[in-house]
């Protein structure tokens with residue numbers, strides 16, 4: 078298996094009220110391609126912050142993140158944007174859907190930027206919406222949906238562009254057990270069929286039990302007494 082990410086001495090601090098708040102510390106680990114990996118840990122421990130770094134949305138305050146063997150520190154914003162567009166699907170904890178666009182338009186949002194023509198873009202997006210149980214919601218706007226439906230649209234948007242890696246921040250947090258189970262199956266199906274790598278943060282015991290690797294973050298550090306927990310998916 079080849080390496081998707083390598084973190085070398087990664088730290089992250091937020092600047093807040095003229096103070097530096099240290100959130101992530103001493104992160105040194107690798108993530109393999111084709112993984113199904115979870116970050117777990119108490120609220121406020123830095124899971125979203127870490128996913129933002131892996132998603133190349135934020136840069137570490139110190140240390141280095143290698144993505145597919147390439148150091149990302151020296152890459153320009155344009156190059157990072159292009160990598161995000163082509164290779165990374167991101168499911169935000171607060172969804173970040175575009176309220177003026179329909180579910181279908183939100184789902185297919187990135188596809189024109191990837192050179193997919195409009196007929197294929199519609200077909201690909203409708204297939205993903207069907208897989209996530211949202212076919213009958215395609216022409217609604219986000220504000221006309223339930224919280225769990227919105228969460229699934231955010232997942233659909235990440236899946237529709239068929240990225241190498243999907244980073245999903247608590248992707249089952251708003252879903253009932255049955256719907257969460259279907260989403261996890263859809264992720265597993267993509268992992269098997271396309272070799273897509275999946276990296277989550279979660280508090281969901283079922284999602285954890287399906288993960289190949291569970292990393293526990295405690296106060297922004299990987300807890301050495303608990304890491305990594307290899308489970309049998």
Ligand SMILES: Nc1ncnc2c1ncn2[C@@H]1O[C@H](COP(=O)(O)OP(=O)(O)OP(=O)(O)O)[C@@H](O)[C@H]1O
Pocket residue numbers: 091092093098100118119120121122123124125126127170
């Ligand atoms: N923009 C910001 N400015 C200052 N501090 C921030 C900012 N965003 C997050 N933090 C702080 O960083 C810490 C980690 O936040 P983060 O959102 O990464 O936690 P989390 O593990 O994802 O929590 P949860 O399980 O509740 O989603 C928290 O203490 C939070 O208050």
Ligand SMILES: [Mg+2]
Pocket residue numbers: 124125126170246278
């Ligand atoms: Mg979070």
